Amino acid sequence: MNDVVIRPLRFTADVKAMRAFLETLGLQARVDGEDRGWVDLVAGSGMVALHSSQTSSTGGQPGDTRLTFESDDIDELKDRLIEAGYEDATTWDEAYGRVLSVGGPGGTVFWVDERSEDLYGYKLHESEPDLRLTVAPQLSGANQADWLRFLDLVGCRQPVTFGPADGEFAVRLDLRTTEPLTEMLDRLTAAGYSAELSGTRIAIIDPDGQPIRVHG
Incomplete structure (x- = not known):
């Protein structure tokens, strides 16, 4: 079975600060090329x-x-996408490994990196992430039914949530956890992050100044 994992990509002016923030939430570095x-x-x-x-x-x-x-296996995924009508699915070699690109619902183009044993000089960590934590990005400007069908075709089993369907396509870095939210809130505020608990979610401003939601 081809394992496809969702992986929001954040561009940041301060990789070190964003890494420390995500590690406070419970994620752990797997491949490290911070320098x-x-x-x-x-x-x-x-x-x-x-x-x-x-x-x-x-x-x-x-x-x-x-x-x-x-x-x-991006070759298997490419064949599956083309068979389903996504004829623009393309693979190529980058300096860090092989990549697939395809236009999803609404013409949104995204990338799939192929998992490789060659780390191209990056450091691999034996990570032990918080098993209670799930990456569940919010998609806005997205037709929910179309995207759910597409994610099912891709084989992605991680959840996503949906914001307003109008406007340009946008991704917000949201998470879910089964950890008591009061414990996570205490950890975030002790580390100096701006966070607020409201009902069953924590609203946070990350080091890039972007909103993040952690849902209980």
Whole structure:
């Protein structure tokens, strides 16, 4: 079975600060190239990648969040997408490994990196993330029914939530947890982050000045 994992990609002006913030939430670094502008972190389910905006070759600005994925086998995924009518599915080699791109619902183009044993000089950590934590990004400007069908086709089993359907496509870095929210709130405020508990969610402003929600 081809394992496809959701992995929001955050462009940031301060990789170190964003990494510390996500680790406070409970994610753990898996592949570390902080000095080269890249870190990816794992939760109990799902991942988050950090990319320095200063070294972005695609115009990523601080605070931009894009929807990306990681897959065991992008060739199998490409064949499946083409068979389903996504004829623009394309694979190519990057300096850090192989990549698939495809236009999803509404023409939104996203990338899928192929999981590789060759780390191209990056450091691999034996990570033990908080198993109570799930990466569950919010998609706005997205037709919910179309995106749920597309994510099912891709084989992504991590949850997403949906914001307003009008406007441009946008991704917000949201999480879910089964940890008591009061405990997470205490940890965040002790570390100096702006966070507020309201009902069954914590609203946070991250180091890039972007809103994040953690849902209980």
